Amino acid sequence: MVASEGVDAIGLVFYEPSPRAVSIATAKQIREAISPMVTLVALVVDASAEVVRQIIAEVQPDIIQYHGNETAEFCCAIGHPYWKAVRVRNAQDVITATNEFQAARSLLLDAWVEGVPGGTGHQIDPSAMPQALHRPWILAGGLKPENVTEALSHYRPSAVDVSSGVESNSGVKDPLRVRAFVNAVKSFDKVKPHE
Numbered sequence: 001m002v003a004s005e006g007v008d009a010i011g012l013v014f015y016e017p018s019p020r021a022v023s024i025a026t027a028k029q030i031r032e033a034i035s036p037m038v039t040l041v042a043l044v045v046d047a048s049a050e051v052v053r054q055i056i057a058e059v060q061p062d063i064i065q066y067h068g069n070e071t072a073e074f075c076c077a078i079g080h081p082y083w084k085a086v087r088v089r090n091a092q093d094v095i096t097a098t099n100e101f102q103a104a105r106s107l108l109l110d111a112w113v114e115g116v117p118g119g120t121g122h123q124i125d126p127s128a129m130p131q132a133l134h135r136p137w138i139l140a141g142g143l144k145p146e147n148v149t150e151a152l153s154h155y156r157p158s159a160v161d162v163s164s165g166v167e168s169n170s171g172v173k174d175p176l177r178v179r180a181f182v183n184a185v186k187s188f189d190k191v192k193p194h195e
């Protein structure tokens, strides 16, 4: 459904406590159902190397999104293209990750919420963001159709990521909210192309 609404990428959550968790079998079905032009992202939270390698072998994601406390050495040793999520408490978190995760295709900046790794519906504290980021980055955290235009305008990220903001029941995407979100992002792109 979200692929048909025109998203660039779909994230599959391989983290059991999440209401959005998928099995490898379901992930493979999704992989087969979507256009090869849609980037498939496999999201893990401190998974073992064995599990990450199994996901890569069986699901064949384009990108791994490391959303836990994985080190750059761990991500590089896996050897698959990745982006690194940073749960932002302060600007130094972002600066440190920028230096540490040089090999990441992108950083994904998300809200810091104690004890919850992601999908929180909370926005990043604007005062915790650095002045500028000199590499591609993805804005996440508390985005929804109602606020994404303002967030794009304020932060000018390379891309945006949304989860709970396009759901009406926990863990279940709402087609109308997905459409509204995609429309808002595409309208912004038309008005203000990336610099």
Ligand SMILES: O=C(O)c1ccccc1NCC(=O)[C@H](O)[C@H](O)COP(=O)(O)O
Binding pocket: 011, 013, 015, 018, 019, 020, 043, 045, 067, 110, 117, 118, 119, 120, 121, 122, 140, 141, 142, 143, 161, 162, 163, 164, 165
């Ligand atoms: O979405 C989850 O359930 C999740 C669980 C554990 C780690 C990460 C998770 N999601 C990561 C994402 O990339 C979300 O899209 C991001 O955290 C933004 O979520 P939201 O604030 O709900 O839009």
